[in-house]
Amino acid sequence: MKRERAYELIRVIYHKDTVNFFKSIGLFDKLTSGEILCSVCGEKITIKNFRAVTRKSGKLLFCCDKDSCIQEFTSVSKGGKNDIVSGTDH
């Protein structure tokens, strides 16, 4: 067995830091005004249902906390075949 250690770095956000996180990326106002949508199902992203974010082709893509959405989102964020097109320029 090879013992080499290859890591996949996964960055995570602490549940109590969600507000600060949106402030730090300058999108807190958009979040509170309901302008950020889940790029899989189209639902409004809120502090409560926000699950993940990534950047694809320069656009920020968000995902809500539905299991079906996060499953699709995690594949797509790596560059999967199902291209998500709606996103937030930032």
Place this chain on the structure above:
Amino acid sequence: MISFLELIIELVTKYGVWGIIVIFVVIIIYLLSVILDEDKSAAWRARFYKAVYKISGKSEAEKRYIENDISSRINLARRNMPFGKEYLPKAIKVQWVEGGEGKTAQIKENVLLIRLDPAESQERNIVLLANALVKRTSLVGIRYILEEPLEISIDLNLVKNLLREIGNKKILDWYLRNEYIPTIDSSDEIKKWNEKIVEIDERGLFTRLLLVELDDYSKRIAGKTETKEMFDEIAGLVEFLYKISTKAYGQDVPLDYITKNIKIGVILVGETSKILLTGIEPYLKAFAYKTQQQLTSIYVIRWDKEFLGTTDPKIYEQFVEITKKLDEKILEKFRVQKDFELKYICIDTLGNKRKARISRYIPEYVSQ
């Protein structure tokens, strides 16, 4: 635990100071093995920070607990998932995004950021990251070819295996109830592929053969544009392994799979009486035939008869000896390299547990 304490008491009462010294040395060796193993030490850190969090309720302790618990559980579990010579999938490293006030969080292209739940929902956090890890590190280079139902079925079973290896029923149950079963029930196509993957997995050929070949396949087609033929090749490989996995006693199934990009052969040593009666010659002939077909990899799969070792130790010993001889003769007579050999326990089509062994041989003409 009680027998362990009894052993300590017996050692101290029987051997006095020497007994204490032996216990002390054993403890030191154990502590060293924990310190030198980053996953085991992460598990201890997780226990420590969990206790601190329970007492103090501090966010920093909660974060350290979540981070260490996820890393240790997933990374220790993946070490029990053989993928040919390697482990599957890659190890995970959890890094918190510091999005405090006045700080600017950077989100780079294709980097995934996941919001985790509080420590009280740690099962969900583990499932979330196991999912993300599998999707981002497995089937690399072929996801764009796979039709979604097959891709989902492979992912579902990889995550299930990873969570099963964690050995926590609560986590596995959460996954099966909330993700695995609802996803399978959502589509007939997923159900169809999933049934095949589960059968292949139960015979032990999912991570030890299918994923190994898919990994090789991704290297062979690197840079090529997706075609329907490529998906058909992969779907055909799954069907080929499914037929082998569901083969009834005495039933003939194809044992070679030859397409443009996949050329593999399988030799099954499943009937103990057959190899004991005929010896290894027929198997060597089959191996020679496969090398003539210019296959890129040849697998020899040995399934022991259930409980043979306990019911008839002598015949079992003969079986082990003769299969060992088969391996030696293959390496002696043919110009092949043994890529790996893995021992495992699987379940046969009748639901019986069987000891198994899979060896992969690569003919030298492949690497020339």
